[in-house]
Amino acid sequence: MPDDAQVTRRPGGRTAHTRERVLSAVAAILTEEGFDAVSVDAVAARSRVHRTTVYRRWRDPGGLLADALDAAREQAWEPPDTGSLRGDLTAVNAQVIEALTGRPPVTTALIAASFRSPAAAHALRAFWEDRYARAAVVVTRAIARGDAAPDADPRAVLVAATAPLFHELALMRAPAAPGLAERYAALAAAAALGG
Amino acid sequence: MPDDAQVTRRPGGRTAHTRERVLSAVAAILTEEGFDAVSVDAVAARSRVHRTTVYRRWRDPGGLLADALDAAREQAWEPPDTGSLRGDLTAVNAQVIEALTGRPPVTTALIAASFRSPAAAHALRAFWEDRYARAAVVVTRAIARGDAAPDADPRAVLVAATAPLFHELALMRAPAAPGLAERYAALAAAAALGG
DNA sequence: TCGTTAATGCTACATCCGTCGCGTTAACGA
DNA sequence: TCGTTAACGCGACGGATGTAGCATTAACGA
Structure with a gap:
């Protein structure tokens, strides 16, 4: 197995689409059923991405949630300024x-x-x-x-x-x-x- | 199944001893291996109490930990009084x-x-x-x-x-x-x- | 002491979770 | 366009988790 420094990633079309489908499924399951329902199998079924792929890329529900947070963070946050x-x-x-x-x-x-x-x-x-x-x-x-x-x-x-x-x-x-x-x-x- | 109001519990000898063995195993596993290692199987094996009994009485690791907290709470706690x-x-x-x-x-x-x-x-x-x-x-x-x-x-x-x-x-x-x-x-x- | 039955042990089973190895698809740079 | 191979899908497998039904043990009150 070559280490990360030698691997050229393919972030394009299919891979990005897979991520989008998976993260969309995470959000849907979270919203509709709560965090206990976020399992690799549930996300895989919902997103139609194969469960082995989900395991390989995200490893566990925590990985899925962390990636969901990363995706949501792409919008910059600024603190409020109310005057006091x-x-x-x-x-x-x-x-x-x-x-x-x-x-x-x-x-x-x-x-x-x-x-x-x-x-x-x-x-x-x-x-x-x-x-x-x-x-x-x-x-x-x-x-x-x-x-x-x-x-x-x-x-x-x-x-x-x-x-x-x-x-x-x-x-x-x-x-x-x-x-x-x-x-x-x-x-x-x-x-x-x-x- | 009669509900709790009609059941006479047997809190004595064997039952108390089972609890003690189980909670002692919980504390040992927690101390030696951390909270991830507290599973029903691990506690059952450590305590020599059958795993089915552990499931029935404590249901899950959370139940075991809750009972461990209850047992520890039998000592009263008083807040400190330092003068300020x-x-x-x-x-x-x-x-x-x-x-x-x-x-x-x-x-x-x-x-x-x-x-x-x-x-x-x-x-x-x-x-x-x-x-x-x-x-x-x-x-x-x-x-x-x-x-x-x-x-x-x-x-x-x-x-x-x-x-x-x-x-x-x-x-x-x-x-x-x-x-x-x-x-x-x-x-x-x-x-x-x-x- | 005895009868009742709560508490426990045992075995078997189903489902979920995580991994493996192989085959297929498609994302890249040359 | 082509070759390489990352990314993905598939089926199989083993282990962990939780449950069910039956048998055994022992905790109670009468």
Whole structure:
């Protein structure tokens, strides 16, 4: 088996079409039946791509979900700018809540898959690190405005605002209570001001 | 099949002994091989309890882990009292970090199992709700001391302090950086003071 | 102590999951 | 256009997982 450095990939026509069919099947199954139903066999049947192909290219459900996340990430994300740190964090939190409660439930599926699939774990972490890095500007803007202490750590503030949502919604499986986005955004904004 | 209301259970000798052997095997496998290795077959083999019995009583790995958590919970937990909210939250966080990084990795195993097993999901949520309820006193003490605003929500403060640890360590699989317990404890304590 | 039956062990079975080796199709660059 | 071979499809296989029905053991209360 030649290693990757010596193989010329064929990303064109058929291969791209196969990927599209498979990822479309993943999204459909996720939306209609939830993440437990995303298996290689189910995706293969739905997409009419042979199951051996799915195993070879994606390895397991986590690989499928990670690729679905990659495909969705092709659209650039920019953090909100509402004029206040509290407003920005509330808006970020609203997006997290939408991701955790909306359809298709990609984030929850990836979290679940991440415990069994290195590909899913890696995709999830990279996604979140990217989001936190991009969102850091909401804290640096707040510092410039005097809305946050000069020594406030942007990443820690963002994690403090968003992590409770993952904990409450994904891990504790609580319903999304009204005001949830605002509650932890307000606490994180107050923390950023207090140092 | 008579329903549960009409069945007289036999919790004695053999049944208790079976449970003990099984839960001991769960702990051993978790400690030595990690949560992926906790399967019904592995536990059955290790404990010398027949696999059918394990399926019938515990249903799946999640059920085994949930029962392991129940057994461990028979020791009462009390929140720390260090004299300051920041200190208390730091101590609580240190315990969460120990649970997430120490051996046996019960919490991480339960989180993983909770996506496939209602019993695990339920046990995890009940455990955390109990912990948050018991720990609420650290915030009410802080309010009485003037260490926190009178309108600080104890549960939200506790979630804000601890959730980042689950996010960083369990979901993002980051290493436990030095000062992690203190960092999010300090932010939550500042948030509690700022309202 | 005895009768009832919950709890357990055993064997067999079906389905799902993952892999293998071979044949076929089609994506490339020359 | 042609040759090479990556990508895909197919059928077969073995192991893991979960269930069903029957037999055996032992936990209860009377």
